[in-house]
Amino acid sequence: ANSPLTFYGKVALVTGAGNGLGKAYALDFAARGASVVVNDLGGNISGTGSGSRAADKVVEEIRAKGGKAVANYDSVEFGDKLVQTALDNFGRIDIIVNNAGILRDKSFVRIKDEDWDIIQRVHLRGTFMVSRAAWPHMKKQGYGRIIMVTSAAGIYGNFGQANYSAAKLGIVGLANTLSIEGRKNNILVNTIAPIAGSRLTETVMTKDMVDALKPEFVSPIVVYLSHDSCEETGGLFEVGAGFFAKLRWQRTEGVLLREANEVLDAEKVRDNWDRITDFNKATYPESSQDSMGKIMQLSNEIDEAEKAALDAAKTKDPA
Ligand code: NAI
Structure with missing residues:
Protein backbone atom coordinates (compact mmCIF):
# COMPACT_ATOMS: atom_id res chain seq x y z
CA ALA A 1 0.00 0.00 0.00
CA ARG A 248 -24.56 9.70 -5.07
CA TRP A 249 -28.29 9.78 -5.75
CA GLN A 250 -30.71 9.97 -2.89
CA ARG A 251 -34.42 9.09 -3.03
CA THR A 252 -37.10 9.77 -0.45
CA GLU A 253 -38.71 6.70 1.05
CA GLY A 254 -41.54 7.51 -1.32
CA VAL A 255 -45.19 6.62 -1.14
CA LEU A 256 -47.36 4.46 -3.35
CA LEU A 257 -50.58 6.38 -3.60
CA ARG A 258 -52.47 3.87 -5.70
CA GLU A 259 -54.77 1.79 -3.52
CA ALA A 260 -56.80 -1.22 -4.50
CA ASN A 261 -60.06 -0.12 -6.08
CA GLU A 262 -59.50 3.57 -5.43
CA VAL A 263 -59.13 6.52 -7.76
CA LEU A 264 -55.61 7.92 -8.16
CA ASP A 265 -55.70 11.63 -9.01
CA ALA A 266 -53.83 14.93 -8.72
CA GLU A 267 -55.55 15.76 -5.43
CA LYS A 268 -54.06 12.65 -3.92
CA VAL A 269 -50.59 13.78 -5.01
CA ARG A 270 -51.22 17.25 -3.54
CA ASP A 271 -52.48 15.84 -0.26
CA ASN A 272 -49.41 13.63 0.11
CA TRP A 273 -46.78 16.14 -1.03
CA ASP A 274 -45.03 16.15 2.37
CA ARG A 275 -44.61 12.39 2.26
CA ILE A 276 -43.45 12.34 -1.36
CA THR A 277 -40.74 14.89 -0.61
CA ASP A 278 -39.70 13.74 2.88
CA PHE A 279 -36.04 12.68 2.90
CA ASN A 280 -36.12 11.36 6.47
CA LYS A 281 -36.03 7.72 5.43
CA ALA A 282 -34.11 8.25 2.23
CA THR A 283 -32.61 5.40 0.23
CA TYR A 284 -29.66 5.48 -2.18
CA PRO A 285 -30.51 3.58 -5.36
CA GLU A 286 -27.37 2.60 -7.23
CA SER A 287 -28.83 1.15 -10.40
CA SER A 288 -31.96 1.27 -12.52
CA GLN A 289 -32.77 -2.17 -11.07
CA ASP A 290 -32.60 -0.71 -7.55
CA SER A 291 -34.72 2.18 -8.64
CA MET A 292 -37.43 0.40 -10.63
CA GLY A 293 -37.39 -2.81 -8.62
CA LYS A 294 -39.04 -1.27 -5.58
CA ILE A 295 -41.67 0.45 -7.70
CA MET A 296 -42.60 -2.80 -9.45
CA GLN A 297 -42.69 -4.72 -6.19
CA LEU A 298 -45.05 -2.25 -4.50
CA SER A 299 -47.20 -2.10 -7.59
CA ASN A 300 -47.50 -5.89 -7.72
CA GLU A 301 -48.58 -5.94 -4.09
CA ILE A 302 -51.44 -3.62 -4.93
CA ASP A 303 -52.43 -5.61 -7.99
CA GLU A 304 -52.56 -8.71 -5.82
CA ALA A 305 -54.61 -6.95 -3.16
CA GLU A 306 -56.96 -5.78 -5.90
CA LYS A 307 -57.29 -9.32 -7.25
CA ALA A 308 -57.84 -10.74 -3.77
CA ALA A 309 -60.56 -8.18 -3.14
CA LEU A 310 -62.16 -9.08 -6.45
CA ASP A 311 -62.02 -12.83 -5.67
CA ALA A 312 -63.51 -12.21 -2.22
CA ALA A 313 -66.34 -10.22 -3.75
CA LYS A 314 -66.96 -13.04 -6.28
CA THR A 315 -67.22 -15.72 -3.56
CA LYS A 316 -69.63 -13.55 -1.61
CA ASP A 317 -71.76 -12.85 -4.66
CA PRO A 318 -71.18 -15.58 -7.28
CA ALA A 319 -73.46 -13.80 -9.78
P1 NAI B 1 -8.58 25.61 -19.75
O1 NAI B 1 -9.20 26.55 -20.71
O2 NAI B 1 -7.42 26.09 -18.96
O3 NAI B 1 -8.15 24.28 -20.49
C1 NAI B 1 -8.98 23.65 -21.42
C2 NAI B 1 -8.15 23.26 -22.62
O4 NAI B 1 -8.97 22.55 -23.57
C3 NAI B 1 -7.55 24.46 -23.37
O5 NAI B 1 -6.14 24.34 -23.46
C4 NAI B 1 -8.22 24.39 -24.75
O6 NAI B 1 -7.37 24.82 -25.80
C5 NAI B 1 -8.56 22.93 -24.87
N1 NAI B 1 -9.65 22.69 -25.82
C6 NAI B 1 -10.79 23.39 -25.96
N2 NAI B 1 -11.53 22.89 -26.94
C7 NAI B 1 -10.86 21.83 -27.43
C8 NAI B 1 -11.14 20.89 -28.45
N3 NAI B 1 -12.25 20.96 -29.18
N4 NAI B 1 -10.23 19.90 -28.68
C9 NAI B 1 -9.10 19.83 -27.96
N5 NAI B 1 -8.78 20.70 -26.99
C10 NAI B 1 -9.65 21.69 -26.73
O7 NAI B 1 -9.76 25.12 -18.78
P2 NAI B 1 -9.75 24.26 -17.40
O8 NAI B 1 -10.33 25.11 -16.36
O9 NAI B 1 -8.45 23.62 -17.18
O10 NAI B 1 -10.88 23.17 -17.75
C11 NAI B 1 -10.62 21.81 -17.99
C12 NAI B 1 -11.93 21.05 -17.88
O11 NAI B 1 -12.44 21.12 -16.56
C13 NAI B 1 -13.03 21.52 -18.80
O12 NAI B 1 -13.75 20.41 -19.29
C14 NAI B 1 -13.91 22.34 -17.88
O13 NAI B 1 -15.24 22.40 -18.34
C15 NAI B 1 -13.78 21.54 -16.60
N6 NAI B 1 -14.11 22.29 -15.41
C16 NAI B 1 -13.25 23.25 -14.93
C17 NAI B 1 -13.56 23.94 -13.77
C18 NAI B 1 -12.62 24.91 -13.18
O14 NAI B 1 -12.89 25.37 -12.04
N7 NAI B 1 -11.53 25.26 -13.82
C19 NAI B 1 -14.85 23.75 -13.11
C20 NAI B 1 -15.65 22.69 -13.63
C21 NAI B 1 -15.28 22.02 -14.76
Whole structure:
Protein backbone atom coordinates (compact mmCIF):
# COMPACT_ATOMS: atom_id res chain seq x y z
CA ALA A 1 0.00 0.00 0.00
CA ASN A 2 3.02 2.25 0.45
CA SER A 3 4.29 1.75 -3.08
CA PRO A 4 4.08 4.78 -5.36
CA LEU A 5 1.48 4.80 -8.11
CA THR A 6 3.48 4.38 -11.30
CA PHE A 7 2.44 4.04 -14.92
CA TYR A 8 5.41 2.48 -16.70
CA GLY A 9 4.33 0.92 -19.98
CA LYS A 10 0.98 2.70 -19.86
CA VAL A 11 -0.24 5.27 -22.39
CA ALA A 12 -2.42 8.15 -21.26
CA LEU A 13 -4.30 10.54 -23.52
CA VAL A 14 -5.26 13.82 -21.88
CA THR A 15 -7.51 16.05 -23.98
CA GLY A 16 -7.17 19.80 -23.66
CA ALA A 17 -3.84 19.27 -21.91
CA GLY A 18 -2.26 22.50 -23.15
CA ASN A 19 -3.52 24.56 -20.22
CA GLY A 20 -5.03 24.46 -16.76
CA LEU A 21 -6.21 21.17 -15.32
CA GLY A 22 -5.31 19.01 -18.31
CA LYS A 23 -1.74 20.24 -18.22
CA ALA A 24 -1.47 19.30 -14.53
CA TYR A 25 -2.79 15.78 -15.28
CA ALA A 26 -0.37 15.31 -18.21
CA LEU A 27 2.64 16.38 -16.13
CA ASP A 28 1.60 14.12 -13.24
CA PHE A 29 1.13 11.05 -15.49
CA ALA A 30 4.44 11.67 -17.25
CA ALA A 31 6.32 12.10 -13.96
CA ARG A 32 4.96 8.69 -12.94
CA GLY A 33 6.28 6.97 -16.03
CA ALA A 34 3.31 7.06 -18.42
CA SER A 35 3.72 7.91 -22.09
CA VAL A 36 1.41 10.85 -22.61
CA VAL A 37 -0.49 12.18 -25.61
CA VAL A 38 -0.89 15.88 -24.98
CA ASN A 39 -3.93 16.87 -27.01
CA ASP A 40 -4.89 20.50 -27.43
CA LEU A 41 -6.65 22.36 -30.22
CA GLY A 42 -5.04 25.58 -29.03
CA GLY A 43 -8.03 27.88 -29.45
CA ASN A 44 -9.46 30.47 -27.05
CA ILE A 45 -11.86 29.83 -24.18
CA SER A 46 -14.95 30.23 -26.35
CA GLY A 47 -13.69 27.68 -28.87
CA THR A 48 -12.45 29.84 -31.73
CA GLY A 49 -9.01 29.67 -33.26
CA SER A 50 -6.44 26.91 -33.12
CA GLY A 51 -2.71 26.42 -32.85
CA SER A 52 0.05 24.02 -31.89
CA ARG A 53 1.77 26.11 -29.23
CA ALA A 54 -0.32 25.09 -26.20
CA ALA A 55 0.27 21.35 -26.68
CA ASP A 56 3.89 21.80 -27.78
CA LYS A 57 4.84 23.73 -24.64
CA VAL A 58 3.55 20.96 -22.38
CA VAL A 59 5.29 18.27 -24.44
CA GLU A 60 8.55 20.24 -24.17
CA GLU A 61 8.13 20.57 -20.41
CA ILE A 62 7.54 16.83 -20.02
CA ARG A 63 10.52 15.93 -22.21
CA ALA A 64 12.77 18.42 -20.41
CA LYS A 65 12.01 16.51 -17.22
CA GLY A 66 12.88 13.22 -18.90
CA GLY A 67 9.31 12.10 -19.54
CA LYS A 68 7.65 10.73 -22.68
CA ALA A 69 5.07 12.77 -24.55
CA VAL A 70 3.77 13.61 -28.01
CA ALA A 71 1.46 16.38 -29.11
CA ASN A 72 -1.84 16.12 -30.93
CA TYR A 73 -3.60 19.27 -32.19
CA ASP A 74 -6.95 17.89 -33.37
CA SER A 75 -10.27 18.83 -31.87
CA VAL A 76 -11.74 16.15 -29.61
CA GLU A 77 -14.60 16.08 -32.12
CA PHE A 78 -12.23 13.90 -34.19
CA GLY A 79 -11.63 11.38 -31.44
CA ASP A 80 -10.17 8.68 -33.69
CA LYS A 81 -7.28 10.98 -34.68
CA LEU A 82 -6.34 11.48 -31.03
CA VAL A 83 -6.37 7.76 -30.34
CA GLN A 84 -4.43 7.14 -33.56
CA THR A 85 -1.68 9.46 -32.29
CA ALA A 86 -1.38 7.25 -29.19
CA LEU A 87 -1.27 4.06 -31.28
CA ASP A 88 1.20 5.44 -33.85
CA ASN A 89 3.65 6.73 -31.23
CA PHE A 90 3.26 4.36 -28.32
CA GLY A 91 1.43 1.33 -29.71
CA ARG A 92 -1.47 1.32 -27.24
CA ILE A 93 -4.02 3.37 -25.33
CA ASP A 94 -4.73 2.70 -21.65
CA ILE A 95 -6.02 5.87 -20.06
CA ILE A 96 -8.20 8.72 -21.29
CA VAL A 97 -8.95 11.93 -19.47
CA ASN A 98 -11.78 13.70 -21.30
CA ASN A 99 -10.82 17.15 -20.10
CA ALA A 100 -10.99 19.51 -23.10
CA GLY A 101 -13.52 22.25 -22.67
CA ILE A 102 -14.77 25.70 -23.61
CA LEU A 103 -17.47 28.10 -22.42
CA ARG A 104 -20.21 30.12 -24.14
CA ASP A 105 -21.93 31.54 -21.06
CA LYS A 106 -25.16 33.41 -21.81
CA SER A 107 -28.51 33.76 -20.12
CA PHE A 108 -30.93 31.23 -21.58
CA VAL A 109 -32.81 33.14 -24.29
CA ARG A 110 -29.59 34.77 -25.52
CA ILE A 111 -28.01 31.39 -26.33
CA LYS A 112 -27.66 31.21 -30.12
CA ASP A 113 -27.90 27.88 -31.95
CA GLU A 114 -24.17 28.04 -32.49
CA ASP A 115 -23.47 28.62 -28.76
CA TRP A 116 -25.55 25.57 -27.93
CA ASP A 117 -24.09 23.36 -30.64
CA ILE A 118 -20.40 24.06 -30.10
CA ILE A 119 -20.70 23.37 -26.37
CA GLN A 120 -22.42 20.03 -27.01
CA ARG A 121 -19.90 19.18 -29.74
CA VAL A 122 -16.78 19.85 -27.70
CA HIS A 123 -17.90 18.56 -24.30
CA LEU A 124 -20.44 15.80 -24.85
CA ARG A 125 -19.79 14.69 -28.41
CA GLY A 126 -16.02 15.10 -28.03
CA THR A 127 -16.07 12.91 -24.93
CA PHE A 128 -18.11 10.33 -26.85
CA MET A 129 -15.87 10.40 -29.93
CA VAL A 130 -12.61 9.99 -28.01
CA SER A 131 -13.98 7.30 -25.69
CA ARG A 132 -15.55 5.31 -28.53
CA ALA A 133 -12.33 5.39 -30.53
CA ALA A 134 -10.36 3.96 -27.61
CA TRP A 135 -12.97 1.46 -26.44
CA PRO A 136 -12.20 -1.50 -28.78
CA HIS A 137 -8.49 -1.27 -27.91
CA MET A 138 -9.23 -1.19 -24.19
CA LYS A 139 -11.64 -4.09 -24.56
CA LYS A 140 -9.09 -6.19 -26.43
CA GLN A 141 -6.38 -5.63 -23.85
CA GLY A 142 -8.79 -6.11 -20.92
CA TYR A 143 -7.72 -2.83 -19.41
CA GLY A 144 -8.86 0.75 -19.60
CA ARG A 145 -9.41 3.74 -17.39
CA ILE A 146 -11.58 6.66 -18.51
CA ILE A 147 -11.95 9.86 -16.53
CA MET A 148 -14.90 12.06 -17.44
CA VAL A 149 -15.04 15.72 -16.51
CA THR A 150 -18.30 17.31 -15.41
CA SER A 151 -18.90 20.47 -13.40
CA ALA A 152 -20.89 21.74 -10.44
CA ALA A 153 -22.77 23.77 -13.06
CA GLY A 154 -23.90 20.49 -14.60
CA ILE A 155 -24.79 18.79 -11.35
CA TYR A 156 -26.62 21.71 -9.74
CA GLY A 157 -27.22 24.17 -12.59
CA ASN A 158 -25.78 27.66 -12.75
CA PHE A 159 -27.18 30.94 -13.99
CA GLY A 160 -26.00 31.66 -17.53
CA GLN A 161 -24.72 28.15 -18.25
CA ALA A 162 -27.71 26.25 -19.67
CA ASN A 163 -25.74 24.99 -22.68
CA TYR A 164 -22.72 23.97 -20.59
CA SER A 165 -24.86 22.43 -17.79
CA ALA A 166 -26.70 20.25 -20.28
CA ALA A 167 -23.49 19.00 -21.89
CA LYS A 168 -21.71 18.43 -18.58
CA LEU A 169 -24.54 16.41 -17.05
CA GLY A 170 -24.84 14.53 -20.33
CA ILE A 171 -21.26 13.40 -19.73
CA VAL A 172 -22.30 11.95 -16.36
CA GLY A 173 -25.05 10.01 -18.13
CA LEU A 174 -22.53 8.68 -20.63
CA ALA A 175 -20.19 7.67 -17.79
CA ASN A 176 -23.01 5.88 -15.95
CA THR A 177 -23.68 3.57 -18.87
CA LEU A 178 -20.04 3.13 -19.92
CA SER A 179 -19.16 2.06 -16.38
CA ILE A 180 -21.79 -0.69 -16.68
CA GLU A 181 -20.73 -1.75 -20.19
CA GLY A 182 -17.00 -1.61 -19.39
CA ARG A 183 -16.92 -3.49 -16.11
CA LYS A 184 -16.57 -7.01 -17.51
CA ASN A 185 -13.55 -5.94 -19.61
CA ASN A 186 -11.85 -4.05 -16.79
CA ILE A 187 -12.65 -0.71 -18.38
CA LEU A 188 -13.44 1.53 -15.42
CA VAL A 189 -15.11 4.90 -15.88
CA ASN A 190 -15.33 7.65 -13.28
CA THR A 191 -16.30 11.31 -13.34
CA ILE A 192 -14.88 14.31 -11.54
CA ALA A 193 -16.36 17.76 -11.02
CA PRO A 194 -13.23 19.83 -10.43
CA ILE A 195 -12.76 23.39 -9.33
CA ALA A 196 -9.52 25.14 -10.13
CA GLY A 197 -8.09 28.46 -11.08
CA SER A 198 -7.53 28.46 -14.84
CA ARG A 199 -8.11 30.69 -17.83
CA LEU A 200 -11.72 29.43 -17.82
CA THR A 201 -12.32 30.61 -14.25
CA GLU A 202 -9.81 33.40 -13.61
CA THR A 203 -12.27 36.04 -14.83
CA VAL A 204 -14.79 35.06 -12.14
CA MET A 205 -12.28 34.34 -9.34
CA THR A 206 -10.20 36.61 -7.14
CA LYS A 207 -6.43 36.14 -7.16
CA ASP A 208 -6.60 34.52 -3.71
CA MET A 209 -9.08 31.97 -5.05
CA VAL A 210 -6.96 31.18 -8.08
CA ASP A 211 -3.95 30.64 -5.79
CA ALA A 212 -5.90 28.36 -3.44
CA LEU A 213 -7.41 26.34 -6.27
CA LYS A 214 -4.36 24.97 -8.03
CA PRO A 215 -4.93 22.36 -10.76
CA GLU A 216 -2.24 20.29 -8.97
CA PHE A 217 -4.72 19.86 -6.11
CA VAL A 218 -7.14 18.04 -8.46
CA SER A 219 -4.66 15.84 -10.27
CA PRO A 220 -4.10 13.25 -7.47
CA ILE A 221 -7.60 11.77 -7.81
CA VAL A 222 -7.32 11.65 -11.60
CA VAL A 223 -4.06 9.73 -11.25
CA TYR A 224 -5.43 7.36 -8.62
CA LEU A 225 -8.64 6.60 -10.56
CA SER A 226 -6.49 5.86 -13.61
CA HIS A 227 -4.23 3.36 -11.86
CA ASP A 228 -4.70 -0.38 -12.33
CA SER A 229 -4.83 -0.86 -8.55
CA CYS A 230 -7.99 1.27 -8.32
CA GLU A 231 -11.25 -0.68 -8.69
CA GLU A 232 -13.68 2.21 -8.44
CA THR A 233 -16.09 2.61 -11.34
CA GLY A 234 -19.20 4.66 -12.01
CA GLY A 235 -18.25 7.14 -9.31
CA LEU A 236 -18.81 10.89 -9.28
CA PHE A 237 -16.42 13.05 -7.27
CA GLU A 238 -16.19 16.71 -6.33
CA VAL A 239 -12.60 17.89 -6.14
CA GLY A 240 -10.75 21.13 -5.52
CA ALA A 241 -8.31 22.92 -3.20
CA GLY A 242 -7.22 19.51 -1.92
CA PHE A 243 -10.79 18.50 -0.97
CA PHE A 244 -12.15 15.17 -2.26
CA ALA A 245 -15.70 13.86 -1.91
CA LYS A 246 -18.04 11.37 -3.58
CA LEU A 247 -21.61 12.05 -4.67
CA ARG A 248 -24.56 9.70 -5.07
CA TRP A 249 -28.29 9.78 -5.75
CA GLN A 250 -30.71 9.97 -2.89
CA ARG A 251 -34.42 9.09 -3.03
CA THR A 252 -37.10 9.77 -0.45
CA GLU A 253 -38.71 6.70 1.05
CA GLY A 254 -41.54 7.51 -1.32
CA VAL A 255 -45.19 6.62 -1.14
CA LEU A 256 -47.36 4.46 -3.35
CA LEU A 257 -50.58 6.38 -3.60
CA ARG A 258 -52.47 3.87 -5.70
CA GLU A 259 -54.77 1.79 -3.52
CA ALA A 260 -56.80 -1.22 -4.50
CA ASN A 261 -60.06 -0.12 -6.08
CA GLU A 262 -59.50 3.57 -5.43
CA VAL A 263 -59.13 6.52 -7.76
CA LEU A 264 -55.61 7.92 -8.16
CA ASP A 265 -55.70 11.63 -9.01
CA ALA A 266 -53.83 14.93 -8.72
CA GLU A 267 -55.55 15.76 -5.43
CA LYS A 268 -54.06 12.65 -3.92
CA VAL A 269 -50.59 13.78 -5.01
CA ARG A 270 -51.22 17.25 -3.54
CA ASP A 271 -52.48 15.84 -0.26
CA ASN A 272 -49.41 13.63 0.11
CA TRP A 273 -46.78 16.14 -1.03
CA ASP A 274 -45.03 16.15 2.37
CA ARG A 275 -44.61 12.39 2.26
CA ILE A 276 -43.45 12.34 -1.36
CA THR A 277 -40.74 14.89 -0.61
CA ASP A 278 -39.70 13.74 2.88
CA PHE A 279 -36.04 12.68 2.90
CA ASN A 280 -36.12 11.36 6.47
CA LYS A 281 -36.03 7.72 5.43
CA ALA A 282 -34.11 8.25 2.23
CA THR A 283 -32.61 5.40 0.23
CA TYR A 284 -29.66 5.48 -2.18
CA PRO A 285 -30.51 3.58 -5.36
CA GLU A 286 -27.37 2.60 -7.23
CA SER A 287 -28.83 1.15 -10.40
CA SER A 288 -31.96 1.27 -12.52
CA GLN A 289 -32.77 -2.17 -11.07
CA ASP A 290 -32.60 -0.71 -7.55
CA SER A 291 -34.72 2.18 -8.64
CA MET A 292 -37.43 0.40 -10.63
CA GLY A 293 -37.39 -2.81 -8.62
CA LYS A 294 -39.04 -1.27 -5.58
CA ILE A 295 -41.67 0.45 -7.70
CA MET A 296 -42.60 -2.80 -9.45
CA GLN A 297 -42.69 -4.72 -6.19
CA LEU A 298 -45.05 -2.25 -4.50
CA SER A 299 -47.20 -2.10 -7.59
CA ASN A 300 -47.50 -5.89 -7.72
CA GLU A 301 -48.58 -5.94 -4.09
CA ILE A 302 -51.44 -3.62 -4.93
CA ASP A 303 -52.43 -5.61 -7.99
CA GLU A 304 -52.56 -8.71 -5.82
CA ALA A 305 -54.61 -6.95 -3.16
CA GLU A 306 -56.96 -5.78 -5.90
CA LYS A 307 -57.29 -9.32 -7.25
CA ALA A 308 -57.84 -10.74 -3.77
CA ALA A 309 -60.56 -8.18 -3.14
CA LEU A 310 -62.16 -9.08 -6.45
CA ASP A 311 -62.02 -12.83 -5.67
CA ALA A 312 -63.51 -12.21 -2.22
CA ALA A 313 -66.34 -10.22 -3.75
CA LYS A 314 -66.96 -13.04 -6.28
CA THR A 315 -67.22 -15.72 -3.56
CA LYS A 316 -69.63 -13.55 -1.61
CA ASP A 317 -71.76 -12.85 -4.66
CA PRO A 318 -71.18 -15.58 -7.28
CA ALA A 319 -73.46 -13.80 -9.78
P1 NAI B 1 -8.58 25.61 -19.75
O1 NAI B 1 -9.20 26.55 -20.71
O2 NAI B 1 -7.42 26.09 -18.96
O3 NAI B 1 -8.15 24.28 -20.49
C1 NAI B 1 -8.98 23.65 -21.42
C2 NAI B 1 -8.15 23.26 -22.62
O4 NAI B 1 -8.97 22.55 -23.57
C3 NAI B 1 -7.55 24.46 -23.37
O5 NAI B 1 -6.14 24.34 -23.46
C4 NAI B 1 -8.22 24.39 -24.75
O6 NAI B 1 -7.37 24.82 -25.80
C5 NAI B 1 -8.56 22.93 -24.87
N1 NAI B 1 -9.65 22.69 -25.82
C6 NAI B 1 -10.79 23.39 -25.96
N2 NAI B 1 -11.53 22.89 -26.94
C7 NAI B 1 -10.86 21.83 -27.43
C8 NAI B 1 -11.14 20.89 -28.45
N3 NAI B 1 -12.25 20.96 -29.18
N4 NAI B 1 -10.23 19.90 -28.68
C9 NAI B 1 -9.10 19.83 -27.96
N5 NAI B 1 -8.78 20.70 -26.99
C10 NAI B 1 -9.65 21.69 -26.73
O7 NAI B 1 -9.76 25.12 -18.78
P2 NAI B 1 -9.75 24.26 -17.40
O8 NAI B 1 -10.33 25.11 -16.36
O9 NAI B 1 -8.45 23.62 -17.18
O10 NAI B 1 -10.88 23.17 -17.75
C11 NAI B 1 -10.62 21.81 -17.99
C12 NAI B 1 -11.93 21.05 -17.88
O11 NAI B 1 -12.44 21.12 -16.56
C13 NAI B 1 -13.03 21.52 -18.80
O12 NAI B 1 -13.75 20.41 -19.29
C14 NAI B 1 -13.91 22.34 -17.88
O13 NAI B 1 -15.24 22.40 -18.34
C15 NAI B 1 -13.78 21.54 -16.60
N6 NAI B 1 -14.11 22.29 -15.41
C16 NAI B 1 -13.25 23.25 -14.93
C17 NAI B 1 -13.56 23.94 -13.77
C18 NAI B 1 -12.62 24.91 -13.18
O14 NAI B 1 -12.89 25.37 -12.04
N7 NAI B 1 -11.53 25.26 -13.82
C19 NAI B 1 -14.85 23.75 -13.11
C20 NAI B 1 -15.65 22.69 -13.63
C21 NAI B 1 -15.28 22.02 -14.76
